[in-house]
Amino acid sequence: MSAGPPVAFYVHVPFCLSICPYCDFAVVAGRAARRDAGRVAAFVAAVRTELDLRADGLDRAYPAGRPALQSVYLGGGTPSLLAPAEVAGLLDHVARRFGIAAAAEITLEVNPGRADRGDLRGFHAAGIDRLSLGVQSLHAGDLRALGRRHTPSDVVDAVSEARAAGFGSVNMDLLYDVPGQSLASWRSTLDAALALEPEHVSAYALSLDDPDAEGLTGPFGDHLPLRRGARAWRDRARGSQDQDRAAEQYEAASDRLAGAGLRRYELSNWARPEHESRHDLAYWHRDPVEALGPGAHAFDGDSVRRWNAAPLEPYLAALSPSDGRPAGLPPGGEERLDPDEARAEAAILGLRLPEGLDQALLVDPALEPGLRWGLATGLLVDSQGRLRLTPRGRLLGSELFMRLLPAPAADPGGQARRGTATLIAAEIMI
Ligand code: SF4
Incomplete structure (x- = not known):
């Protein structure tokens, strides 16, 4: 990455x-x-x-x-x-x-x-x-x-x-x-x-x-x-x-x-x-993506995801100011994944694809417990050097994906924002 x-x-x-x-x-x-x-x-x-x-x-x-x-x-x-x-x-x-x-x-x-x-x-x-x-x-x-x-x-x-x-x-x-x-x-x-x-x-x-x-x-x-x-x-x-x-x-x-x-x-x-x-x-594949428009998410291909705020009028006001100020980027935010979050996100996305994951990830200390749980419960199969979802795993993937995520950090400011990896897992319905 x-x-x-x-x-x-x-x-x-x-x-x-x-x-x-x-x-x-x-x-x-x-x-x-x-x-x-x-x-x-x-x-x-x-x-x-x-x-x-x-x-x-x-x-x-x-x-x-x-x-x-x-x-x-x-x-x-x-x-x-x-x-x-x-x-x-x-x-x-x-x-x-x-x-x-x-x-x-x-x-x-x-x-x-x-x-x-x-x-x-x-x-x-x-x-x-x-x-x-x-x-x-x-x-x-x-x-x-x-x-x-x-x-x-x-x-x-x-x-x-x-x-x-x-x-x-x-x-x-x-x-x-x-x-x-x-x-x-x-x-x-x-x-x-x-x-x-x-x-x-x-x-x-x-x-x-x-x-x-x-x-x-x-x-x-x-x-x-x-x-x-x-x-x-x-x-x-x-x-x-x-x-x-x-x-x-x-x-x-x-x-x-x-x-x-x-x-x-x-x-x-x-x-x-x-x-x-x-x-x-x-x-x-977690490739770098540029994204424009209200609510759009861009990704740098590694660890930084930024988004534009969703409301339309502030978006227009920033980019087409009516008071003579120069145009500026619209309001929004940025999320920086730590290495464990980035690896978890890559693993979850990889498991959604038929090629699955390299078996070598079984020695990654952050991913190993979740992957071994998936193998033990029959949600994953290990074949030809790849870890893939089984038919049952495709139905219950979210159970496995949640186990691959790092434990949530404390939220000192009370401004909880779902991490992207959590968001991806949470949006997987089956
Ligand atoms: S779900 Fe309905 S309201 Fe939302 S973008 Fe699609 S058509 Fe528009």
């Missing part, structure tokens, strides 16, 4: 037409997300200023030059609310200041609704070569339960438009352990998704955290406070989640997706050959 210049680049676009009650991202909706309100244009201008400021800092840190980016990912939020000309301008700016490798993967997240998915032909012409669709479900009842704006037929239309626009790489994000979702309705979602022949599928259990209780909100936090309605929805939804059903749903996904020729290349991600997400692999 060593720090280096970024090889992957993320931009968080913080607008949606409405807010889903389970949403954990830094997002504003309503008037702020409407083009005529001016916040979208203000954001695009601000993020381009942030891009220059971050690039200036990297130019100073790496005067001999930096490698071209291997991936660019416009996520959110709903980045498909941007106009193709804004996306093209942003990509051009990234290319000028960071360089984009000829074979780089360039992804845009798209919501499937007619009003959200934007001009897919225009995005393709702007240089996007991969779409990630926020499908979540192809069951109308599940979509209503999740507060989503789109219908299953919107998904069919979005995929058809994507193909007509020339996209040869389409991901579908799916959610299970949704309130009211049966094993049968989840299977029907998987079948309907596979009928649309995506090249990549991500399937995650619905996660219902409380960012306020976890100390992630506030002026420098990377999450926005929960609204009262969303808190009530989550309290109700938690009551109808079921770990045993979630385990069956995960196994159903594994069977169906493998049967359709998609290989599991990460615990919750499946792809056809050559369509694995290079951007997400950069996170799992």
